[in-house]
Amino acid sequence: MNEVVRYELEGPVAWLTIDRPEARNALSAAVREGLFAGLRRFNADGAARVLVLTGAGDKAFCAGGDLKEMAQTGLKVPPAEFLPQIGRTITVPKPVIAAVNGVAYAGGFLLAQSCDLCIAAETAAFAISEVKVGRGAPWAAPLPWLIPPRVAMQLLLTGDPITARRAHEIGLVNEVVPAADLHAAAQAMAERVAANAPLSVLAGKRTVGLIAEHPLSEAFAAADAIWEPVYLSEDAQEGPAAFAGKRLPVWKGR
Numbered sequence: 001m002n003e004v005v006r007y008e009l010e011g012p013v014a015w016l017t018i019d020r021p022e023a024r025n026a027l028s029a030a031v032r033e034g035l036f037a038g039l040r041r042f043n044a045d046g047a048a049r050v051l052v053l054t055g056a057g058d059k060a061f062c063a064g065g066d067l068k069e070m071a072q073t074g075l076k077v078p079p080a081e082f083l084p085q086i087g088r089t090i091t092v093p094k095p096v097i098a099a100v101n102g103v104a105y106a107g108g109f110l111l112a113q114s115c116d117l118c119i120a121a122e123t124a125a126f127a128i129s130e131v132k133v134g135r136g137a138p139w140a141a142p143l144p145w146l147i148p149p150r151v152a153m154q155l156l157l158t159g160d161p162i163t164a165r166r167a168h169e170i171g172l173v174n175e176v177v178p179a180a181d182l183h184a185a186a187q188a189m190a191e192r193v194a195a196n197a198p199l200s201v202l203a204g205k206r207t208v209g210l211i212a213e214h215p216l217s218e219a220f221a222a223a224d225a226i227w228e229p230v231y232l233s234e235d236a237q238e239g240p241a242a243f244a245g246k247r248l249p250v251w252k253g254r
Contacts, residue, residue, distance in 0.1 A: 002030055002033065002034045002037070003019070003030075004018065004019050004020045004028070004030045004031050004034055005017065005018055005019060005030075005031060005034025005035055005037070005038055006019050006056075007038045007041055007042075009045075009047060009048060010187060011191065011194075012047065012048065012049040012050065012190075012191065012194040013048065013049070013050050013051075013052060013187055013190040013191060013194060014041075014042050014045060014048035014050070014051045014052070015051075015052050015054065016035070016038040016039070016042065016051055016052070016053050016054075017053075017054050017055065017056055018031055018034075018035070018054070018055045018056060018061075018062055019056040020056070021055070021056045021057030021059065021060070023063075023066065024059060024060035024062075024063035024102075024103065025055040025056065025057070025060045025061065025062045025063060025108070026062070026063050026064065026065065026066040026067075027062060027064060027065050027066055027083055027107045027108075028066040028069055029066075029069065031066075032082065032083045032084070035083065035084050035111075036083075036084050036090065039051075039084055039086070039090050039092055040090075042092065042094065042096075043091075043092060043093070043094070048094070049094060049095075049190075049193070049194035049198065049201075050094065050095050050096070050097065050190040050191075050193050050194050051092070051094065051095070051096045051097070051190075052096075052097045052098075052099050052186045052187070052190055053096060053097070053098050053099065053111060053115060054098070054099040054100075054101055054182075054183075054186070055101055055102065055108075057101070057102065058101060058102060058121075058123070058179060059102045059103070060101075060102040060103045060104075060108070061098070061099075061100040061101050061102050061103065061104040061108050061111075061112065061124065062103075062104060062105075062107060062108030062111055063103055063105050063106070063108055064105045064106025064107040064108050064109075064129065064130075065106060065107050065135070067133065077136075083107060083110070083111075084111075084114075085110065085114050085139055086114040086115065086116075087114060087209070088114075088139075093202055093205070093206075094201075094202065094205075095116045095117065095190075095193050095201060095205055096114075096115045096116050096117075097115060097116065097117045097118070097119060097186055097189060097190055097193075098111065098112040098115035098117070098118040098119070098120075099119055099120075099182055099183065099185075099186035100112055100118060100119070100120040100121065100124040100126075100164070100173070101121050101123075101124065101179065101182055102121070102123060102124060102125075103124070103125050103126075103127070103161070104124065104125070104126045104127075105125075105126070105127045105128075105129045105161070106127070106128065106129045106130055106135070106137070109126055109127060109128055110137075110139045110140075112126065112172075113139075113140075113142070113143065113146065113172075114139075116205055116208075117174050117189065118167075118172065118173045118174055119173070119174055119175045119176075119177065119182065119185055119186050119189060120164040120167060120168070120173045120175070120176050120177075120182075121164065121176075121177065121178070121179035121182045122164055122165075122176055122177065122178055122179060123164070123179050124163075124164040124167070124173075124176075125161040125162065125163060125164065126155075126161060126162050126164075126167050126172065127155070127159060127160065127161035127162070128140060128155045128156050128159060129159045129161075130159070131156065131157065131158070131159040132159040137156060140152070140155075140156060142212065143155070143156075145212045146171065146172060147170045147171055147172055148170060151170050164176045174189075175189070197230075197235045197236075197239060197249070197251050198235070198251055198253040199229070199230045199233050199235055199253060199254075200230055200235070203226050203227050203229075203230050206226050207223050207226060207227070210222050210223055233254055234252050234254055235249075235251050235252060235253065235254070238250060238251065238252070
């Protein structure tokens with residue numbers, strides 16, 4: 001890790017925090033490197049079942065790319081691996097939750113979009129602001145799968161921000177909470193996920209994206225293949241046994 005991205009464990013939950021509040025947590029080279037390193041660390045961390053991605057301070061989750069740095073480097077077409085896009089430039093099998101504490105603009109919107117779940121403070125705002133500075137947003141290709149296409153079109157063509165409440169209405173955000181409660185709410189959501197059977201959680205994450213990649217008949221076949229090892233696992237026997245014995249299950253992840 002580095003000085004602008006922090007990785008911390010709270011029980012089974014890893015917190016990855018962009019710690020550059022004086023620059024609205026903009027995606028400098030150091031931040032991008034730190035995010036890649038943090039996601040790789042999470043993948044390798046057997047103690048961490050769920051990751052929460054957030055930003056330091058109360059103003060910004062991430063305001064997007066560092067425009068000053070872009071101007072200095074003369075950045076033209078950024079490579080796909082310019083920053084971590086979960087599922088595209090880095091594989092993260094375990095669940096990731098975005099805890100959006102302020103503005104999530106441009107690359108910040110990208111980060112929130114690429115997480116599996118999203119919880120936002122009432123003060124959060126979301127925008128695909130690239131159109132206002134002449135930059136591009138090819139990363140928005142999956143957006144019409146997440147939200148209605150005409151809403152995606154509005155976000156891309158106007159660059160105008162939407163509130164956390166509006167983001168919740170369109171399905172981009174799972175929950176909206178008071179800003180003071182964001183950390184606790186994200187931790188609670190992550191712990192609820194972490195308490196479940198780990199193989200079922202991993203399979204559930206893989207299942208959700210199938211319909212975006214396959215016709216329905218193929219999606220069913222792929223889902224059968226994903227879930228068969230879950231049915232055949234020791235945990236699949238432990239769950240019913242624990243229920244019958246009126247006790248909490250002891251998951252082994254196998």
